[in-house]
Amino acid sequence: MNEKKIKNIFVSGPITPAFIADSIAKHSAKTNIGGHSIFMGQVRRDEIDGKLVSAIEYTTFEEMALTKMHEIREAIFKKYPLNCMHVHHSLGHIKAGEICLFVFTSSAHRKPAIDACTEIVERLKAELPIWGKEVFEDETHQWKENK
DSSP states (O other): OOOOOOOOOEEESOBOHHHHHHHHHTTTTOTTOOEEEEEEEEOOOOEETTEEEEEEEEEEOHHHHHHHHHHHHHHHHHHSOEEEEEEEEEEEEEETTSEEEEEEEEESSHHHHHHHHHHHHHHHHHHSOEEEEEEETTSOEEEOOOO
């Protein structure tokens, strides 16, 4: 049986612009790809009850989250004719303005790449056990509601 290895999607700290650019550049040799879709989630400096969010502290049950992500990955590859799918989510302290989620899908044509990327993001938000603690500028905090 050809069992695919569970991929680690977690990155310690923010996802850097250099990492994103390098991921894109690595695909230039794959000339059977005609479309990419990229989603980047960024920490917002929300104002909540008069206080500004300075960062989000992300935590997870890693084994459970990676198993669920593997299920999502397999389902997406069955549903869409993708060439590639890359998912990276930050753990730890991510400051407002920094990237915390990077989803990158590639296909021969744009529509499957776009549709798959959108579905992955929605399923991650709904199904993965990842929590964000909003840290305010005054160092107080509260658990973030996933929207």
